[in-house]
Amino acid sequence: MANSLGFFTIGGVDSHDNPRAVRAWRHIRWYLCACSLLAIPAFYGELTATTDAALFVARALYLCMFAAFALSILRLLYLSKKRKALLLHNRLDVLITAGAALSATWGAPPWQTAEWVLRLLFVSLVAVRIVLSLHEFFTPNRIVWLLGAGAAVLALAGAGFMWLEPRVHSYADGLWLAFESSATVGYGDIAPTTPASRVFAVFVVLLGYGMLSLVFASIAAAFIGKEERALRREMHRDIKHLNDEIARLHGEFRALRDALGNPAVSTAQSPRQDEREPR
Template sequence: MDSELGNFGLGGVDSHDGPRAIRAWRRVRWVLCALSFLAIPAFYIELNATAQFSLTVARTLYLCMFAGFASLLTWMHHVSRKPKVWLAHNRLDLVIMIGSGLSAGFGATPWQPAEWFLRMAFMCLVALRIVLSLRSFFTPNRLVWLLVAGACVLAMAGAGFYWLEPRVHSYADGLWLAFKSGATVGYGDFAPTTPASRVFAAFVVLLGYGMLSLVFASIAAAFIGKEERALRHEMHRDIKRLSDEIIRMHVELNALRKALNISGGGGDDVVQLRPRDAP
């Protein structure tokens, strides 16, 4: 179990649980992560729904997400030797399952303020689950992977703005708006105007800021790592030189002792001290 993720309600399987549960979780966690992505198109399709068909598609996605979470969580509860402990460590998945079930049956647009708050809270939890599941891939020492992931995020964000923002008339304009949002640069030529595009821009800003921070941190780590390797190599060379000098000093000291023993052993009188006679 990951204790750090356990603080967020995504701790996985306890290390003292059964081997069957541990093996099952290795597969189930990625399926749950994939199911979490269904909430993204469902949210925006429902937000922009102008016909009953669009609303049906959105609720079908929510329903598929709920069914997938419910079946997998039920299976993990069955195979785990400590089902109550497992549910406590993975309470975030339970909350997402309940939220997807409620989203599948309630909340047609336009939403009231309370509905907006609940929907945004649900989407933040889904985004948190996705980020926590994929955090092992987004580390500062993986520059190539970060660049590829950043390009994919930019491409999808551009498509999202092209779909959601009526003032964006081409995919290139969508990419430009996505880049400005992710880099937190505002030039004033394009700006989100609809509720859907503004909500989307908020997530793009948060995700883009995080991705850019990781990319710059990875580049800095590459330069710092090169300097650290050079300093480490120089330190090892200095240590080896000092070790050789110490060995040489030991050899010279031993030779000096032998020379002193040879020169002073035959010429000096040996004085034998006897104990004093008892009175």
């Protein structure tokens, strides 16, 4: 089944395609999801790089990401019988492959306006892909998973703010800023001041607000689910009672039909009719 958000899709391999390609996609899709995470340290590593070694590491991460996506797409194209449809159904992966290659070979901080736009667009595409890959896990009825994922997001966001924001001097301050951002509270005691921390705050707000909304929706669904289950039990009892009544009526109707169609009964009734006739 295709995961899509308008134009951006990661539809994988058609179920009617080569079975080898379908089996390969089942493993490759999680491999690509993991490789997508490389864009996060690569983006911020390049943005905050102060030495050639740090810049080289960030470029290497982009290059690893490009190689993973390119080899995976080529592998699927080799196995697929519907190559054009495969590329159309995985437009997002094709764009990310091109973006990773461009990021690994072009531009260096401080970025110009055009570079900022292109790199933010690339990181946004990667974020969309990660969300589409994991959307089946973020359903409102999985409250335990949502709570764990929300805690993990806050923990990573706290570490990110401690790394990117000079005014954050401890991990506790980073967690507090991450909570303020994800909950959209904004007390103002700590605020992002650098371009890197501000860009990071944007993604924390978008991701954290979505996670908190799902958590509260899941809690509300848990309370509503109790009433729904009670209502379903009552409906099942009523349906069972109706089925029993219908079965009883069918039995009586069948007995009546058999009685009317039995020749012995007709013969037994005929003398009574003859007695009523005048002699």
